[in-house]
Amino acid sequence: MRISDLSRSTGVSIPSIKYYIREGVLxxxxxxxxxxxSYGEAHVARLRLIRGLIxxxxxxxxxxxxxxxxxxxxxxxxxxxxVAQAAVPLAGRDAPVDPSSDAVxxxxxxxxxIGRHHPAVPIAARALDTFAVVGExxxxxxxxxxxxxxxxxxxxxxxxxxxxSDPVDQARIAAVGTALGDIxxxxxxxxxxxxxxxxxxxxxxxxxxxxxxxxxxx
Amino acid sequence: MRISDLSRSTGVSIPSIKYYIREGVLxxxxxxxxxxxSYGEAHVARLRLIRGLIxxxxxxxxxxxxxxxxxxxxxxxxxxxxVAQAAVPLAGRDAPVDPSSDAVxxxxxxxxxIGRHHPAVPIAARALDTFAVVGExxxxxxxxxxxxxxxxxxxxxxxxxxxxSDPVDQARIAAVGTALGDIxxxxxxxxxxxxxxxxxxxxxxxxxxxxxxxxxxx
DNA sequence: TGCAGTAGACAGTATCGCTATCCGATAGCT
DNA sequence: AGCTATCGGATAGCGATACTGTCTACTGCA
Numbered sequence: 001m002r003i004s005d006l007s008r009s010t011g012v013s014i015p016s017i018k019y020y021i022r023e024g025v026l027x028x029x030x031x032x033x034x035x036x037x038s039y040g041e042a043h044v045a046r047l048r049l050i051r052g053l054i055x056x057x058x059x060x061x062x063x064x065x066x067x068x069x070x071x072x073x074x075x076x077x078x079x080x081x082x083v084a085q086a087a088v089p090l091a092g093r094d095a096p097v098d099p100s101s102d103a104v105x106x107x108x109x110x111x112x113x114i115g116r117h118h119p120a121v122p123i124a125a126r127a128l129d130t131f132a133v134v135g136e137x138x139x140x141x142x143x144x145x146x147x148x149x150x151x152x153x154x155x156x157x158x159x160x161x162x163x164x165s166d167p168v169d170q171a172r173i174a175a176v177g178t179a180l181g182d183i184x185x186x187x188x189x190x191x192x193x194x195x196x197x198x199x200x201x202x203x204x205x206x207x208x209x210x211x212x213x214x215x216x217x218x
Numbered sequence: 219m220r221i222s223d224l225s226r227s228t229g230v231s232i233p234s235i236k237y238y239i240r241e242g243v244l245x246x247x248x249x250x251x252x253x254x255x256s257y258g259e260a261h262v263a264r265l266r267l268i269r270g271l272i273x274x275x276x277x278x279x280x281x282x283x284x285x286x287x288x289x290x291x292x293x294x295x296x297x298x299x300x301v302a303q304a305a306v307p308l309a310g311r312d313a314p315v316d317p318s319s320d321a322v323x324x325x326x327x328x329x330x331x332i333g334r335h336h337p338a339v340p341i342a343a344r345a346l347d348t349f350a351v352v353g354e355x356x357x358x359x360x361x362x363x364x365x366x367x368x369x370x371x372x373x374x375x376x377x378x379x380x381x382x383s384d385p386v387d388q389a390r391i392a393a394v395g396t397a398l399g400d401i402x403x404x405x406x407x408x409x410x411x412x413x414x415x416x417x418x419x420x421x422x423x424x425x426x427x428x429x430x431x432x433x434x435x436x
Numbered sequence: 437t438g439c440a441g442t443a444g445a446c447a448g449t450a451t452c453g454c455t456a457t458c459c460g461a462t463a464g465c466t
Numbered sequence: 467a468g469c470t471a472t473c474g475g476a477t478a479g480c481g482a483t484a485c486t487g488t489c490t491a492c493t494g495c496a
Contacts, residue, residue, distance in 0.1 A: 052348030058309025114416040115409035124405035130270030145374035149367035154410035156363035180345045187342035191333035192372035198332040
């Protein structure tokens with residue numbers, strides 16, 4: 001399979017494919033000669049993964065590089081999760097502002113064990129601070145329910161993981177699951193918000209004001 | 219308060235403040251003269267909100283513009299959620315690929331009511347497709363638990379909302395809560411993954427391999 | 437009177453994810 | 467053997483985003 005076939009069967013342009021190879025997220029083709037390479041199904045699959053992560057989960061090329069490195073060199077399970085966690089853009093990871101210690105306390109109040117030292121703690125705390133700045137500090141109950149939901153999701157992630165026996169499969173699930181799980185959850189949250197909103201504030205028989213319709217905004 | 223004071227008390231550079239004013243997300247100062255304006259506490263608060271949304275939640279300037287418009291002109295509650303939902307970058311919103319009908323079915327299977335027509339449905343479905351492409355389709359149980367967690371979060375959001383009586387407060391909570399709730403949840407999910415991972419695969423007394431440590435990757 | 441500070445306009449910068457073009461080589465057809 | 471489409475590889479450019487820097491004209495205050 002030549003590069004043009006690879007391009008045709010994945011919908012990714014040839015320059016983009018070359019770019020991915022250059023960036024090291026896609027393996028070069030097997031060189032049949034000085035300027036003749038052939039690509040296989042592995043390339044098709046990898047390319048689909050790359051596009052899925054970039055388009056579907058907003059992962060950067062640098063993040064994809066880390067994830068595929070985790071897939072290629074099989075690594076301990078916990079580390080796979082860790083790599084994906086570091087690679088997936090948790091918005092706000094590099095804000096320069098320190099969270100208030102009060103907010104950190106609130107996060108730690110719903111957190112146990114090793115999680116207390118997780119780098120996401122200050123990120124969550126900073127988000128709580130931003131809430132407070134807007135003038136509406138959030139209740140403990142709200143945060144506790146978020147933590148409960150997060151625990152459900154984390155258990156689902158690990159249960160899914162344990163259904164696979166091959167450590168390579170597990171690493172893949174961990175890496176990709178962290179990235180795509182975020183967006184699945186965000187989507188379901190928005191859907192649930194719409195459902196719950198409709199339940200609590202049934203809209204008149206009218207037509208034009210469902211949350212869905214605002215998507216048209218630029 | 220002059221622009222330099224505003225800059226000093228928020229940590230935002232003067233050119234950035236001018237930029238925000240230019241982009242319409244921050245009100246100009248009250249003009250005392252042709253080149254003399256004064257700024258108040260409202261400007262400080264708004265600026266902190268802007269930085270919080272941009273740095274903390276990854277919202278774009280265009281998204282911030284929509285959110286602050288929702289805050290300034292008070293609008294119906296459902297629409298506030300809708301605006302925030304449209305403004306907050308749900309990664310993968312504009313991927314060109316259609317989801318498989320099978321994936322859409324799976325999402326709809328855990329969705330009810332008005333949510334079935336929500337624009338996030340195809341986004342979630344596309345994420346499921348990407349999972350499948352990597353070779354690891356996810357179980358129904360996994361998705362069902364995600365949906366359960368999303369419902370918990372959505373109910374928490376609305377409960378929080380209903381604690382405020384002022385519709386303006388409600389709009390603010392809805393808009394900001396959608397944006398920042400995403401990142402609070404993502405953070406808590408990562409923390410919960412670390413906790414759950416430690417519970418299921420206790421690491422040896424060693425030191426260097428907690429998921430947290432991988433954050434150092436570029 | 438002098439100068440720090442201001443508003444406003446506009447051009448420049450850095451990063452990201454491509455995309456376009458050029459080059460020399462060559463496979464495959466005639 | 468000759469021709470041409472395509473190839474790999476390299477390098478430069480593009481468009482969007484979020485600033486940042488510079489310039490100008492002006493003005494309040496010491």
